[in-house]
Amino acid sequence: MKSYLSLIPISARVHRRQNRMTQLCIVFAVFMVTAIFSMAEMGARMEQARLTGKHGALAFSDLFGSTLGQTLLATAVFMFFLVLFAGVLMISSSINSSVAQRTRFFGMMRCLGMSRRQVTLFVRLEALNWCKTAVPAGAAAGVLATWGLCAALRFLVGEEFSSIPLFGVSVLGITSGVLVGVITVLLAARAPARQAARVSPIAAVSGNAQPAKAARRAVHPGFFRIETALGIHHAVSARKNLLLMTGSFALSILLFLSFSVLIDFVDHLMPQSAAASDIDITSSDGGNSIDSALLQTLGQMDGVKRVYGRRSCFDVPAGLDGDAALSSTVDLVAFDDFDLEALRKDGLLRRGSDLEAVYGDSSYVLAAWDRYSGWQKGDTILIGGEELTIAGLLQYDPFNSDGLTGGKITLITSGSTFARLTGITDYSLLLIQTTADATDEDVAAIRRIAEESGCTLNDRRDQRNSGTYLAFVSCVYAFLGIITLVTVLNIVNSISMSVSARVKQYGAMRAVGMDGRQVRHMIAAEAFTYAVLGGITGCALGLPLHWVLYDFLIARRFPYAVWRLPAGPLALILCFVIAAALLAACAPSRRICRMPVAETINEL
Structure with a gap:
């Protein structure tokens, strides 16, 4: 043995089983950071290609100046430091326990003339020795995971991911992963190295990690x-x-x-909704002019899985909080039973909402809501001489792009309740969910029937x-x-x-x-x-x-x-x-x- 440092690979082989978990922690830390930064860069490259095709030449730095780029970068950097901090604690705990178990070994080395500085260096180099295999393994796993994710996005998902790089290698991702592995190990080894250096030879040879402390009082x-x-x-x-x-x-x-x-x-x-449609059919005049018989006709056509409709009336005179003069207005929207049940499946109802009370011909309704709204469950609203009770609230207003009500009350009723209040039985909107094997010929047939009925068809299948x-x-x-x-x-x-x-x-x-x-x-x-x-x-x-x-x-x-x-x-x-x-x-x-x-x- 030319030097005490020659013991490092020997110690690694002897304590291979004890060190396995520590090496696994390093692999996972490097893997996670490499994959995070690599996927962020692949997403940035895809966005850059899309914007370049749309706007012409675009520098990579311009992309990270955008909102999307800044969000990707900030999130990746935050995760980098979070994983780094977690890795330091995990690996430090493992090294600390490993040092405590090998106190006699360090004590014997101290007796043979190893200085405290040499003990500290030994522990740090021993920890770095794990990086020789753990860091490359983690980086390779991160690159392979990135390739697999990119391939899945491109071939299984497609859509806007059709241009994502397949076998791109992110220098940023690999460098970040390697830095996490090395920095984590160096930081984690500092405290255990000092602890090993402080152990006196006599105490170490006796097998005690620390000087015995006299118990001042018994454990109660x-x-x-x-x-x-x-x-x-x-x-x-x-x-x-x-x-x-x-x-x-x-x-x-x-x-x-x-x-x-x-x-x-x-x-x-x-956002994913159980009531998301593949085809929308709207009335040409924007009113409730779609014959209700059209719903049954479309439901029997090839390629159609489900058809459901909505009716609507806007700025309906209403009285709030006992206002018999009806000095306010509300919007009324009628949902079919499937549409109502989708609100529950999608988790759009606030806690305490009673959806069951809204079904059928009832005097209960749902109301769109936001944090600035003043109405609550149990409030009553007078419409056309009838008093309606709010049985539940939605998490937000699904009829506005920003999800806010803007102070406007939108009530959701059942079809029967809406027909009783307004006398309207036809629809303003029909929504169609197609089957998985629906063809363009099936959609063309639906379009012909819709146009013959004086309606407009909007094919939304490419927006899935x-x-x-x-x-x-x-x-x-x-x-x-x-x-x-x-x-x-x-x-x-x-x-x-x-x-x-x-x-x-x-x-x-x-x-x-x-x-x-x-x-x-x-x-x-x-x-x-x-x-x-x-x-x-x-x-x-x-x-x-x-x-x-x-x-x-x-x-x-x-x-x-x-x-x-x-x-x-x-x-x-x-x-x-x-x-x-x-x-x-x-x-x-x-x-x-x-x-x-x-x-x-x-x-x-």
Whole structure:
């Protein structure tokens, strides 16, 4: 051996199994950043090609000066630092536990003459040694994922993604991924390296990571069993380890909540509706002049899956809040039963709305709503001598492009209620959903019948964006799945290594009479302490961050959008955190309980 640095590859081979999770964290961090920046650049190249074809020459810098470019860049940079921060905590926790388990090794090296500076350098170079395989693997996986996503967008989705590059290589994405891998490892190795350098040779050779601290007072179990109290005490007594473990849990929640905002962003950018039509037929005069018999005729034609209609009356005299003089006006829109049910399926109804009361011939209606509206559920409106009650509110006004009511009350009624109030039974708009195998000849036949009836047909089939929506949502869910996987693996690995660093303590407890069940409960209590504290910290930081991102990406672009507590994503990630803590406690518990007491005490 020419130098102590020659031990680094030897140590890597010996501790290959222990280092596997740390390397996997590096791979995931590099992969995520490479894929994020690569997809952002591919999207920018596609947009640049589209704008160049439309406006002529366009510089790449001009694209990032646009609103879309700035949004892509800002989101990618934010995710870069978020992943970097998460990676530092995850990898630092793993390295810290690895150093604690190899205290005797560092102590022996100190006894042989290695200085503190050399120990620090050894730990940092050992961490960088993992990057030799982890960083290229992560970058390659990111490039391959980008190619796969681009191919799926181009061939499966098509539409506006038909010009996206197939095998583009993003220098920005690869460079960002490599930087994340190297910087994350260097930052994560700083604290463990200093910790290893501070260990004295005598203490290290004895097998103790830190000088023994005299217990000033006994652990009081309080309402807990003694093994549960000891597990909680183990978790909170080591402040540095508690900070790293809690931070790992919290960062996982932060990452999950941050990426979940993108789901809401896509929902607002490309709203999907169960009542979305492929063909619209409107009256030539803009009134309710489409014969109701036409609906049955179209419903029996080839290529037609479903036909439903709407009726409307505008500026109808109405009395609000008991105004018998009818000094106000409202707009009335009649929905068929399918259209009404679609409001529920699309989640457009505010909580507490009673949709069932609106069906049939009733005196109940729905009202479009926004945050500036003064009307509420239960308010009454007088129309034509009849009193109508608002049974529910919509999340926004679907009849205005900005989603705001502008102070105008729009009431949605059933067809029967509308006919009773106005005496109108014909339609102003027919909406058609076509079958998957509908042909242009089928649409041409529908057009002929519509034109013979004096109506105008609008073919909207080329405006479908369900494939694009599915592509974006799939990408976001893929990243959420990766985050969840990293969360579970990191928690399992960190708690397992934390327990392994205390093998001697558990051996001593078993020697004085603690049975296997109590050991399992003690380790589970320690794991759940990290989970609870991490969950509280993650919620305290993640929810404000979720609101900030929601405001930046959604609320500023869609005035009707209102932030709500992300109960679903929050409950999901908390369940995964708890499940990960439970899973993390199982393996080390079984391993310690199966080891003989003498072997446990002598374990390094």
